Amino acid sequence: MDRDEFMSLTAERERSLVEEVIGEHNEAIEQGVTAVPTMVIDEVLPIQGAQEVDTVSRWIERLIDRRLGGA
Numbered sequence: 690m691d692r693d694e695f696m697s698l699t700a701e702r703e704r705s706l707v708e709e710v711i712g713e714h715n716e717a718i719e720q721g722v723t724a725v726p727t728m729v730i731d732e733v734l735p736i737q738g739a740q741e742v743d744t745v746s747r748w749i750e751r752l753i754d755r756r757l758g759g760a
Contacts, residue, residue, distance in 0.1 A: 728740075
């Protein structure tokens with residue numbers, strides 16, 4: 690592979706990665722993510738910040754209870 694071909698492929702890959710990162714960033718904002726770390730459970734419940742396992746477990750249990758109660 691010559692230099693020009695390498696540079697062309699590198700530029701193409703860079704554009705692809707930039708588009709991917711921007712897409713993921715926009716998706717995170719749409720899901721309510723405003724901090725890192727953030728876990729989004731079931732695409733509806735953002736839990737921000739580092740949380741204890743028990744805290745996350747309680748949130749998941751509440752979400753399950755709501756889903757089962759609403760069914």
